[in-house]
Amino acid sequence: MAHALDRHLALIGFMGAGKTTLGSRVAELIGRQFFDLDQEIEKSVRRSIPDLFRREGETGFRVLEAEETLRTLKRERPAVVALGGGAIETPAIREALREHALTVLVEVEVDAAWDRVARSARPLASDPEQFRQLYERRRGLYGEAADASARDLDDVVLAALGVRIDAGARAEGDVLLADPTALELHPLELPEMHAVREKSIEEAQRLWTELGIPRDGTIVGYGGGTTTDLAGFVAATYMRGVQWIAAPTTLVGQVDAGIGGKTAVDLREGKNLAGAFHYPEEVVIDPELIATLPAEERRAGMAEVVKTGLLAGVDVWDLPEAEMIRACAAYKSGVCLGDPYEGGRRAILNLGHTFAHALEAASLYTVRHGDAVALGLLAALRLSGLPTDVVETVLDPRPVAVDRRRAWEALQRDKKVRDGRIRLVLLDAPGKPVWGVERPETEVRAALDELISK
Numbered sequence: 001m002a003h004a005l006d007r008h009l010a011l012i013g014f015m016g017a018g019k020t021t022l023g024s025r026v027a028e029l030i031g032r033q034f035f036d037l038d039q040e041i042e043k044s045v046r047r048s049i050p051d052l053f054r055r056e057g058e059t060g061f062r063v064l065e066a067e068e069t070l071r072t073l074k075r076e077r078p079a080v081v082a083l084g085g086g087a088i089e090t091p092a093i094r095e096a097l098r099e100h101a102l103t104v105l106v107e108v109e110v111d112a113a114w115d116r117v118a119r120s121a122r123p124l125a126s127d128p129e130q131f132r133q134l135y136e137r138r139r140g141l142y143g144e145a146a147d148a149s150a151r152d153l154d155d156v157v158l159a160a161l162g163v164r165i166d167a168g169a170r171a172e173g174d175v176l177l178a179d180p181t182a183l184e185l186h187p188l189e190l191p192e193m194h195a196v197r198e199k200s201i202e203e204a205q206r207l208w209t210e211l212g213i214p215r216d217g218t219i220v221g222y223g224g225g226t227t228t229d230l231a232g233f234v235a236a237t238y239m240r241g242v243q244w245i246a247a248p249t250t251l252v253g254q255v256d257a258g259i260g261g262k263t264a265v266d267l268r269e270g271k272n273l274a275g276a277f278h279y280p281e282e283v284v285i286d287p288e289l290i291a292t293l294p295a296e297e298r299r300a301g302m303a304e305v306v307k308t309g310l311l312a313g314v315d316v317w318d319l320p321e322a323e324m325i326r327a328c329a330a331y332k333s334g335v336c337l338g339d340p341y342e343g344g345r346r347a348i349l350n351l352g353h354t355f356a357h358a359l360e361a362a363s364l365y366t367v368r369h370g371d372a373v374a375l376g377l378l379a380a381l382r383l384s385g386l387p388t389d390v391v392e393t394v395l396d397p398r399p400v401a402v403d404r405r406r407a408w409e410a411l412q413r414d415k416k417v418r419d420g421r422i423r424l425v426l427l428d429a430p431g432k433p434v435w436g437v438e439r440p441e442t443e444v445r446a447a448l449d450e451l452i453s454k
């Protein structure tokens with residue numbers, strides 16, 4: 001599998017699967033143009049599809065369909081494209097999909113499809129027996145053409161960024177860069193293996209010299225954010241860039257760090273100071289791996305989960321664990337697809353983080369990131385004029401003992417400060433994030449002070 005960052009996202013599947021509805025929703029979510037091919041054909045010949053079928057027969061229709069579909073798939077600007085149910089029977093369309101699109105099969109059971117289309121005017125949906133035969137005949141073609149399959153919006157968004165979430169899912173590749181603890185608890189073997197312990201430039205340099213893979217080799221990063229950030233950074237820089245796969249094994253990694261293409265190493269002068277955007281071809285998530293996570297690591301992950309739930313306006317923390325991970329991963333994937341290199345809206349993922357970074361820096365990084373984020377979320381909610389009970393019940397953050405002045409200075413140095421002004425991510429309401437918000441210094445400083453205990 002790969003991702004749809006630089007190509008069309010094509011939805012295929014049987015009539016009645018819901019391609020049009022899902023396609024328009026995903027296009028809106030990730031800010032792309034949406035083409036529904038049945039509608040495009042109707043527009044260009046100025047006739048309805050049933051009318052066209054009556055006049056031209058199925059063969060004539062397929063010719064027009066192929067022309068329109070190929071024209072759309074050859075458009076330069078990546079879009080979301082919903083294909084007609086039978087388009088996949090045309091070899092040239094299958095070929096164009098392979099070349100220009102990431103193809104997602106929208107699945108539907110034959111009975112459900114029949115219920116949805118039986119009373120419509122759709123051609124090929126008049127006789128239940130023929131309908132069933134058609135379904136069986138096309139099934140194999142769909143399976144062959146699809147890079148992934150989906151049943152709902154989250155599935156489509158995850159597939160579009162190459163994120164696969166499955167119990168037991170294992171990454172494949174040429175060289176494994178692994179967190180030793182994760183590897184010991186959950187063995188995984190690749191032809192070449194290296195243990196990695198920190199995301200430092202020294203560790204990157206060791207790997208640059210030790211790696212034995214060719215330019216077309218694939219690196220797999222297997223561990224928490226420390227490991228995947230380093231693996232991605234090495235993949236971005238080794239021979240000017242090789243492919244990589246993220247296989248996150250911590251909750252932080254599965255809901256956040258493994259997704260979105262930010263890679264980096266820490267320098268003595270600061271965290272993540274050297275890095276690059278380099279998207280993994282695939283993100284392989286086995287939610288069962290986090291069963292062995294120590295409690296404090298799980299808590300760190302829950303802070304990002306609560307952040308995500310507040311941004312999405314969904315109580316994701318109440319979901320069963322695997323579903324919670326899926327919902328959070330899908331939310332981040334959607335944001336990243338819409339703004340892959342953080343030109344704007346992606347900044348919302350920093351909710352609570354301006355305060356968190358200030359507390360971490362003021363404590364000389366003795367306060368854990370997750371605990372700092374939990375406090376940062378409190379501040380963001382207070383400044384948004386929203387209740388903080390969710391953060392209190394799920395994360396139970398305690399004010400930290402750091403130097404107030406040092407924390408304030410660190411906050412002002414934060415990346416989100418432009419022209420001496422602090423820009424914050426706040427919420428109009430849960431699910432309605434706003435970014436680049438300016439607040440009077442006194443208010444921001446008071447919010448920060450409230451997080452500090454001495």
Ligand SMILES: NC(=O)c1ccc[n+]([C@@H]2O[C@H](COP(=O)([O-])OP(=O)(O)OC[C@H]3O[C@@H](n4cnc5c(N)ncnc54)[C@H](O)[C@@H]3O)[C@@H](O)[C@H]2O)c1
Nearest residue numbers: 181182224225226227249250252253256257262289292293
């Ligand atoms: N790239 C991004 O977008 C992004 C986003 C958020 C955080 N990050 C980075 O991620 C890093 C933090 O990642 P993290 O919180 O995953 O920590 P981590 O990678 O340091 O792992 C935390 C601990 O968990 C252990 N571990 C890993 N998998 C395990 C498992 N399955 N069972 C038991 N123990 C396991 C590790 O050995 C380690 O001791 C930071 O460097 C941060 O900057 C990056």
Ligand SMILES: [Zn+2]
Nearest residue numbers: 304353369373
């Ligand atoms: Zn974070």
